[in-house]
Amino acid sequence: MADHRITGKTVIIAGGAKNLGGLIARDLAAHGAGAVAIHYNSAASKPEAEATVAAVKAAGAEAVAFQADLTSAGAVEKLFADTVAAIGRPDIAINTVGKVLKKPMSEISEAEYDEMTAVNAKTAFFFLKEAGRHVNDNGKIVTLVTSLLGAYTPFYAAYAGTKAPVEHFTRAASKEFGARGISVTAIGPGPMDTPFFYPAEGAEAVAYHKTAAALSGFSKTGLTDIADIVPWIRLLVSEGWWMTGQTILVNGGYTTK
Numbered sequence: 001m002a003d004h005r006i007t008g009k010t011v012i013i014a015g016g017a018k019n020l021g022g023l024i025a026r027d028l029a030a031h032g033a034g035a036v037a038i039h040y041n042s043a044a045s046k047p048e049a050e051a052t053v054a055a056v057k058a059a060g061a062e063a064v065a066f067q068a069d070l071t072s073a074g075a076v077e078k079l080f081a082d083t084v085a086a087i088g089r090p091d092i093a094i095n096t097v098g099k100v101l102k103k104p105m106s107e108i109s110e111a112e113y114d115e116m117t118a119v120n121a122k123t124a125f126f127f128l129k130e131a132g133r134h135v136n137d138n139g140k141i142v143t144l145v146t147s148l149l150g151a152y153t154p155f156y157a158a159y160a161g162t163k164a165p166v167e168h169f170t171r172a173a174s175k176e177f178g179a180r181g182i183s184v185t186a187i188g189p190g191p192m193d194t195p196f197f198y199p200a201e202g203a204e205a206v207a208y209h210k211t212a213a214a215l216s217g218f219s220k221t222g223l224t225d226i227a228d229i230v231p232w233i234r235l236l237v238s239e240g241w242w243m244t245g246q247t248i249l250v251n252g253g254y255t256t257k
Contacts, residue, residue: 001214002164007032010136012072014039014127017049017067019194020144020226026053027230028161029059029239035087038065041097053075062087070097071118078128080134092237093131096144097123098115101158102200108158120162126186138181140237143170147188147249150257167247171202174245183244185236189215190224190251197223214253224251 009035015021017040022215036056040049056063064086083090098117101112102230106127117230124143131141141214148160149167166186174184191197192210196238218226238242249256 003030003234003238004032006234008034009091009237010035010037010088011038011092011094012039012080012090012131013094014079015041015098016094016124017045017052020189020229021094021096021191022048022052022055023230024096024233025063026055026059027192027234028092029056029061031234031238033061033092035062035064037079037083037087037090037187038063039070040065040067041069044068048080070123070127073122073126073129074076076123076130079225080130084134089134089136090131091139093135093139093141094129094144094233094237095124095127095142097103097127097148098144098163099159100197100200102155102205103158104155105157113119113158116158116162120159121165124166125169128169132173132177132182135177135182138241141173141177141182141184142233142236143186145186145188145247147190147251147255149188149247150249150255170247178244183236183241185243186247187229187232187236187246188247188249188251189229189252192229193221193223193225198223209254212254213251218254219252224254228252 011028013025014019016025016038053063053065066082068079070076124134143166145163145166148156170184214224
């Protein structure tokens with residue numbers, strides 16, 4: 001069903017080919033988005049990106065896909081420039097890019113730390129920078145973080161620690177872009193039932209996460225379903241625009257701040 005606040009809007013989604021990003025692309029197209037730029041990281045994700053492009057077009061929106069490693073400022077700048085050239089300046093910019101590492105601090109190498117920082121913090125910073133430069137006035141910007149920002153837990157220092165700066169980036173960006181009517185928010189899902197979750201966890205940890213949320217018993221897997229995150233994204237990029245500068249943990253009661 002079309003939403004007049006989304007109808008005709010131009011959207012860019014980093015990590016938009018599959019899983020949560022792909023579902024967001026499809027959902028916004030179904031609610032009337034006029035054009036969607038779908039970013040994907042590597043050639044391995046090209047088939048999913050093409051499938052998402054096809055689904056978005058079938059919903060009546062224009063769609064393009066761009067492949068890029070966004071861990072350099074130049075790559076993020078090029079993604080926005082290519083999007084503007086292909087479908088125009090975005091009204092909505094969403095960044096779902098992230099990398100998980102579950103490991104004791106004593107075992108994390110410098111290379112692993114640098115990669116986590118590049119993917120989770122650096123990419124987010126420069127995505128927000130370029131969104132601020134290219135998003136139309138009264139636009140919306142959303143970044144995906146993690147509910148571990150509200151947890152006190154071992155083994156996720158590199159993951160949650162490199163997502164934590166995005167809270168501060170979000171607050172600063174909301175102040176800097178607010179004069180143009182742009183809202184900037186972050187959403188922190190709980191452990192999600194996606195292919196990214198299971199490789200990082202052992203069987204015992206998976207069993208724990210499936211029972212840890214207050215509403216776990218009402219979820220088909222016990223985990224956060226990507227379909228439960230999408231409506232929050234849609235809200236924040238439409239009638240929920242008054243929410244800005246905030247990190248919202250959407251996790252069924254897995255943790256809070």
